[in-house]
Amino acid sequence: MAPHAAANDVAQKPAVVEGTLTVANVAANRTRFPLPKGVAAFSDSSMFKSAASAAKPKAKRWDHYISAESKLRKPSTLKQIAQYLQPGMLSLGGGLPSQEYFPFHEISAKAPSPSQFADPAPANPECSVISTKHDIIDATSEFDLEVALNYGQSVGYAAFVRWVTEHVEIVHNPPYGDWDLTLAPGSTQGWDFVLRMLCKPGDIVLTEEYTFCSAMEGAAAQGVIPFPVKVDAEGLLASSLDEILTNWDPAAHGGARKPFVLYTVPSGQNPTGATQSAERRKEIYKVAQKHDLIICEDEPYYFLQMEPYKGLGTPMTPPPASTDEFLKTLVPSFLSMDTDGRVIRLDSFSKVLSPGSRVSFVVASAQLTERMIRQAETSTQSPSGMAQILLYKLLDEAWGHEGYIKWLIHIRVEYTKRRNCIMDACEEFLPKSVATFNPPTAGMFNWIQIDWKKHPAIKEGKDHDAIEEMIFLAAVDAGVLVSRGTWFLADQSAKQEDMFFRTTFAAAPADQIREAIKRFGSVLNAQFNIQ
């Protein structure tokens, strides 16, 4: 169950790895640096990336954007003890409890192997992983419960930081050298790190005009105001972004300084479902360079990219034949084109493994990552070690990078089926005269536009919000719950010309999706007096 363990044998001569990391050379790269293995051992990405990646030019510095709060953060006093921990040292210094007092002697899990991925409930899942307190001493694993159940570094436990670093390089291969990462307890917390590090009350962050409302609620409580950038079917418009920034007049915005943080969900955007093309991302990155923006790319749906929907009943395109081919089909991330180190990528296991793990990771330049780790040290500390070791056992020891990418291909196929199911139902049941929709090519959301000006209540003087509410409540009465578009407005005070409802195809099985859209179609027919 530990295919990479041999590669870490200290007696082994370091292998020469040419170029950056791939699924094929990742084991060899592990021979470059021994894995730090003790309780609360320090690690960072520079120990685990390839030499070729580390050798790239360094990121720009962002001192001019670091907030007063973040600047005040100093390394933990007690963590300085670690520098004195040499072999032979007896420590009465740190207040770490002893493993004898952790009652969990063993934690284990069962999961399918790649050949079982298509079976939602295999009777005998072939990947059975077991962790005990003494696996490191027994040389059966590089990570064990003695380490995972104790305090850890905020960056994460070393063995799992290694795996995540490798994953990031394999998938994104950032074009600068000192990229770094920290684990975080979910991307919502990752966004909190970004806000506290960069913003102060009264600041403005730019985002899609319809945006992920939970992220903006977090900003709002810190006095940070979202400002909408126009979108089209490919998501955020670079031209709108440029125009806003070029013409920024603080006086017109309550004295707010020119925005320098862009929050965007580039793939399968929540709520519109839009995915920025590679070309669109390049345009946006260019505008970011022109105006010196930090791009915060929140990418939970990155691996849920799909082949385009080809119409009612059209069979699915076969999945990619290999993991390499799959990775090539993905629209490049902002991180993968980030020559300046101006991208902060919020990445997550929530949509592809389990939201309940509360394990995510933030990739950014070493300077920014260090500031976020300082915040974690006095707040979240680190994601749960129980979750980290379960993910490590599955992703590193059982599946390896190749197995994980196969899982991602599987998940993508499953979401494509559901996407096709909801689109088929929309084609079949929604009245075309008032409802339009763009088949999403990523994520879990379908954004339905309603031609509300055709609604009969217009004649009674009802406005946009009143009609949106009427349709929403009529749907509830008919037994289907959808989300109102106005919930997602970046600028809640903006007068709305257009009306939308968000539907998700993630949560319900196919038959329920079909029935739910059928009900919603009936509601629209009734609301708009369509025979």
Added chain:
Amino acid sequence: MAPHAAANDVAQKPAVVEGTLTVANVAANRTRFPLPKGVAAFSDSSMFKSAASAAKPKAKRWDHYISAESKLRKPSTLKQIAQYLQPGMLSLGGGLPSQEYFPFHEISAKAPSPSQFADPAPANPECSVISTKHDIIDATSEFDLEVALNYGQSVGYAAFVRWVTEHVEIVHNPPYGDWDLTLAPGSTQGWDFVLRMLCKPGDIVLTEEYTFCSAMEGAAAQGVIPFPVKVDAEGLLASSLDEILTNWDPAAHGGARKPFVLYTVPSGQNPTGATQSAERRKEIYKVAQKHDLIICEDEPYYFLQMEPYKGLGTPMTPPPASTDEFLKTLVPSFLSMDTDGRVIRLDSFSKVLSPGSRVSFVVASAQLTERMIRQAETSTQSPSGMAQILLYKLLDEAWGHEGYIKWLIHIRVEYTKRRNCIMDACEEFLPKSVATFNPPTAGMFNWIQIDWKKHPAIKEGKDHDAIEEMIFLAAVDAGVLVSRGTWFLADQSAKQEDMFFRTTFAAAPADQIREAIKRFGSVLNAQFNIQ
């Protein structure tokens, strides 16, 4: 493995529970309210506490202390969807992934049963807990992986919130009715919730003159300044607290308003090891009432209270004969005397089960708890579901409340042994002429005072800090790591009359503790030219 499941059978008639919760009546109390069981089901403590507890008078209101940031926090827009989720409703509203896409089909753990607690590595741990995705549907558990691996409410997953509520009532029985709690990903994050909810930059928090430096580093980054309250062998002095507040002059403190938050570690204080007596706590609570303080009691070491140390080689007092007797031996918490609802209790599993779980809980009035939950919704969301279900399976299904309290008795005995070991070593090896120490009666720290004015370097004009550093580095050279007292100063600029070193007896086994103190004794002898 589910002894309480029967008590939750909905067909069963609610049992009548007289009085507040005890280990004996907790199962009967569960019949009062069905446990909410779905994905992301809402719950709070009011569903799980006894009727007698809920009927007590309500807490005071704290509107005058809520910070601007906290006041800005609104309930999550997307969480309002939940109110429409009635039976028969098909939801395309929320963006929750579907359990088929969580690859973990089973998570399990092994732990000792109470009869095995004394064995640090039982060959066959008798508590073997297993969780799968369908335990709720199969009626084999009230909490399963379908729920734990998905998003949850910030307060925590209902089944575990119930257990924690019961535990709090059994142990502390708060004397007001609308006490509430939320799980948090560690007490460090709990303290962040408290700071963001109550304080603004420039505010001052009161704390012991030597205090837990990580907590104060978190405050400092938010511009919140610790102010020292004098301590004696029983910890924080109520008279010093009263004096500071009675004479508070904003002009003498850079314009800071009169402090209203006290941060204290009442049992086994970090770093001094002091434990406030019941009488001392009552005095402090009275001062808090007089000056309208919020008391934040950070109590990770509460259950590590011990019998007094009785001298070199004196045998241990036998452990309490029953769980009831054990609970009676504990010094009452501030929460247990909190008639006003002015205490925020940070409680944690870190020192008694595992720091790596990153699961803690914060107990406070319903008003304050609600504000903290709002912050969690846009930051940490909730502690890891993987950790929550592992703790639930062990604490509720395998051990129950009685088994957990037996574990606490066991842990307390183990820490007492280590405390006795370090005290014996101090008695044997430290030079009495320069080193003094008060045997701690809780926690994991031993605080050694050094009569530094006897140090020969005084004659060379060396000051307090220089001599502290000399001793610290000499100890490092001799292979023993201790913590410098000045690291823990609430007021880092205060001129020090006294010198201390903190030693922990938590991390090392007995033979190493003894050897380490022997080395430290030799260092002191050499430093002070003691023959």
